Amino acid sequence: MASLPPDLPPDLAEGWMFGDLDSSDILLEYAQIMQPPYLVAGVGLAIGVLCGLTFAKLVQNRLEGWKQDRLALLPLGTLAITLPYIGVVLGITLFIGGSLQVFGFSAGVALLVSFVLSIATAGALWVQLERLMGQVEDGTFSAVDFDNFDQFF
Numbered sequence: 001m002a003s004l005p006p007d008l009p010p011d012l013a014e015g016w017m018f019g020d021l022d023s024s025d026i027l028l029e030y031a032q033i034m035q036p037p038y039l040v041a042g043v044g045l046a047i048g049v050l051c052g053l054t055f056a057k058l059v060q061n062r063l064e065g066w067k068q069d070r071l072a073l074l075p076l077g078t079l080a081i082t083l084p085y086i087g088v089v090l091g092i093t094l095f096i097g098g099s100l101q102v103f104g105f106s107a108g109v110a111l112l113v114s115f116v117l118s119i120a121t122a123g124a125l126w127v128q129l130e131r132l133m134g135q136v137e138d139g140t141f142s143a144v145d146f147d148n149f150d151q152f153f
Contacts, residue, residue: 036102044094051087058084059129066137073133076126085122093118
């Protein structure tokens with residue numbers, strides 16, 4: 001620790017190393033301020049879009065196979081279809097988490113909230129997709145009426 005200068009007045013003896021800075025300025029002086037995680041949000045968006053396009057193409061190929069050769073639509077949870085779907089969930093989790101961090105949330109809270117949102121949404125969408133594929137396979141598929149939410153639950 002450095003010694004006090006001899007000509008220092010007694011009222012400044014406490015914080016002589018920091019001059020006229022108050023405690024919050026001192027903490028900011030030593031705190032490492034991270035840049036907003038734009039990279040995390042951008043990478044998450046890229047992963048989500050690429051995996052989403054892959055997932056859509058795989059589901060489209062499965063529907064084409066059913067139309068042409070009456071191949072089974074279900075079970076939908078094969079490894080080839082599940083992996084891109086997991087990639088979509090991971091990408092969207094990173095995108096929402098990075099976006100929340102830009103607005104001041106801590107990294108842990110932002111990623112936890114985004115993971116819960118992503119899993120809940122992904123689970124609901126997966127259930128709906130399986131129901132619709134089952135209706136297509138059974139021949140009971142009709143136009144989807146988004147105004148009537150009773151058919152979704």
